[in-house]
Amino acid sequence: MNKDVRILAIETSCDETSMAVVKNGKTVEALTISTQMKTHANFGGVVPEIASRMHTESITLVLEETLNKFPGSIDDIDAIAVTYAPGLLGSLLVGVECAKTLSLVYNKPLIAVNHTMGHIYANNIEHQITYPTLALIVSGGHTDLLVLKSETDMEILGSTIDDSVGEVFDKVARVLKMSYPGGPNIEKAALKGEDTYKLPSPMQDDTYNFSFSGLKSFVINLVHNETVKGNEIRVNDLAHSFQKTAIDELTRKVELALKNTGIKNMILAGGVSANQTLREEINKVCQKYNVTFHVPNILYCTDNAAMIGCAAYPLYKSQKFADFTLNAKSNENIKSYIENNK
Amino acid sequence: MNTLFIDTHADFIFLGIYKDNQLINKVEVFEKKDHSTICMPSLVKLLSDSRLTIQEIDDVIVVIGPGSFTGVRIGVTIAKVLAYTLNIPIRTITSLELYTKKVAEGYLVLEEKNGYYVAKKEREKLSGYEYIKKSEWEEWSKTKVIEFCKEIDYNHLATYSHKKEPTMSHIVNPFYVKKIEVEK
Numbered sequence: 001m002n003k004d005v006r007i008l009a010i011e012t013s014c015d016e017t018s019m020a021v022v023k024n025g026k027t028v029e030a031l032t033i034s035t036q037m038k039t040h041a042n043f044g045g046v047v048p049e050i051a052s053r054m055h056t057e058s059i060t061l062v063l064e065e066t067l068n069k070f071p072g073s074i075d076d077i078d079a080i081a082v083t084y085a086p087g088l089l090g091s092l093l094v095g096v097e098c099a100k101t102l103s104l105v106y107n108k109p110l111i112a113v114n115h116t117m118g119h120i121y122a123n124n125i126e127h128q129i130t131y132p133t134l135a136l137i138v139s140g141g142h143t144d145l146l147v148l149k150s151e152t153d154m155e156i157l158g159s160t161i162d163d164s165v166g167e168v169f170d171k172v173a174r175v176l177k178m179s180y181p182g183g184p185n186i187e188k189a190a191l192k193g194e195d196t197y198k199l200p201s202p203m204q205d206d207t208y209n210f211s212f213s214g215l216k217s218f219v220i221n222l223v224h225n226e227t228v229k230g231n232e233i234r235v236n237d238l239a240h241s242f243q244k245t246a247i248d249e250l251t252r253k254v255e256l257a258l259k260n261t262g263i264k265n266m267i268l269a270g271g272v273s274a275n276q277t278l279r280e281e282i283n284k285v286c287q288k289y290n291v292t293f294h295v296p297n298i299l300y301c302t303d304n305a306a307m308i309g310c311a312a313y314p315l316y317k318s319q320k321f322a323d324f325t326l327n328a329k330s331n332e333n334i335k336s337y338i339e340n341n342k
Numbered sequence: 343m344n345t346l347f348i349d350t351h352a353d354f355i356f357l358g359i360y361k362d363n364q365l366i367n368k369v370e371v372f373e374k375k376d377h378s379t380i381c382m383p384s385l386v387k388l389l390s391d392s393r394l395t396i397q398e399i400d401d402v403i404v405v406i407g408p409g410s411f412t413g414v415r416i417g418v419t420i421a422k423v424l425a426y427t428l429n430i431p432i433r434t435i436t437s438l439e440l441y442t443k444k445v446a447e448g449y450l451v452l453e454e455k456n457g458y459y460v461a462k463k464e465r466e467k468l469s470g471y472e473y474i475k476k477s478e479w480e481e482w483s484k485t486k487v488i489e490f491c492k493e494i495d496y497n498h499l500a501t502y503s504h505k506k507e508p509t510m511s512h513i514v515n516p517f518y519v520k521k522i523e524v525e526k
Contacts, residue, residue: 043524047522047524049411049522050522050524052411052412052415053415053515053516053518056415056418056419056515056516057515059419059422059423060422060423060426060511060512061512063423063426063427064426064512089412090411090412090415093378093412093415093416093419094415094419096378097378097381097382097415097416097419097420097423098419098423100382100420101382101419101420101423101424101427102423102427104382104385104386104396105396105397105423105424105427105428106427323383324382324383324386325379325380325382325383326378326379327376327378327379328378
């Protein structure tokens with residue numbers, strides 16, 4: 001019988017300082033998430049320098065809390081994993097340096113994890129990813145449609161050619177004067193509204209790419225023009241129409257991919273997958289094509305270290321360890337990650 | 343007693359091992375940007391050159407700034423995680439304190455790209471840390487006795503730092519001094 005593998009994982013790519021211990025890439029044995037959201041809400045968005053400062057302040061506290069929650073001891077840990085990309089450079093560096101120090105002190109191998117891979121592997125916590133599977137990654141930094149052929153083999157079908165869907169949710173929330181973070185507030189307003197605004201559909205094409213900047217600009221211009229004219233904006237209705245248009249586009253491309261590839265498994269990942277309407281719409285398409293659909297619990301959709309521990313497990317099995325020259329990379333997206341790891 | 347000294351506040355990295363306050367080994371790397379790729383490999387080299395394991399380090403001293411925000415954070419993160427996991431004492435020293443040895447009473451000044459970090463030296467102690475922008479420098483410095491920070495003599499710094507009380511790793515944080523845009 002194979003020995004259990006326990007990975008201590010660290011995630012500091014944006015505004016959450018998080019650590020976790022994950023067994024065999026699946027079982028979360030300890031998890032701490034210290035969020036800075038309230039601080040950044042004062043500024044209407046994440047201030048990178050403040051995020052880095054808060055990570056430095058809380059790093060050993062989060063470590064202590066995580067080790068206290070973990071029923072085993074440090075001797076039971078097999079490796080230290082850390083998010084090195086993508087994200088805010090100064091924030092990533094705090095996690096990376098902490099991970100290297102732990103690796104040195106405890107003499108455990110270091111594993112460098114791409115944050116987006118973490119979002120994908122979060123799906124292993126409550127279910128087990130069945131290959132091949134179609135994966136839609138939606139977050140503040142990403143909108144990607146991928147085919148996961150196996151644990152180590154994946155192919156990008158399409159990505160956003162401009163803004164990510166999460167970014168556009170946040171921008172539209174801002175122009176509608178909603179507080180940060182915008183995404184959940186758009187969703188709440190949308191539930192109270194109706195689809196009464198006619199908005200342009202993004203990319204009317206048959207590629208798997210996405211484009212959201214046109215929709216974003218249209219909504220921003222509409223709000224400005226109506227304000228200038230002294231007309232009232234029906235905020236809930238506009239939120240509803242905007243969300244519907246964005247989700248329709250995501251759903252349409254997912255349907256296209258399911259139809260063309262014949263893949264019978266579908267997962268959703270990333271911060272925006274916390275959106276209930278998106279979950280329901282993707283679920284409907286999956287039912288139509290008799291596809292098994294999974295999405296992580298909301299706790300594991302937003303940034304957390306447990307998902308980093310899950311994504312580190314296949315790297316541990318293939319002994320893909322990092323050395324102490326590991327640096328943070330703010331811009332490494334999933335496309336360049338896949339290219340670099342072929 | 344083996345003391346590890348970590349200084350990453352400027353465009354170089356200094357790591358030193360002191361045995362009973364005597365500097366026995368050091369690594370100095372001049373590098374503007376890549377503190378992250380250099381710092382930990384340098385520490386590993388320093389330990390191996392000194393024939394020590396990290397477990398044989400008895401206490402840590404770290405420079406908390408002011409200086410490069412990212413540089414200081416790298417040194418401070420390593421130092422506080424080391425002190426916490428090894429359960430050893432940690433002491434902090436400011437970047438301006440690195441230069442105090444030869445300076446008489448007056449203002450000690452550390453120049454950086456767009457301004458100056460200053461502190462007043464009185465009875466061997468520094469206080470009143472401030473950041474003065476280059477545009478305000480002439481006016482500010484007109485009436486004061488000032489001395490610029492030049493070379494650091496690391497030899498005495500373990501002795502100097504050990505006069506301080508150790509602190510808790512959880513509360514060790516960079517000392518930024520300079521305000522950022524949103525704080526103004």
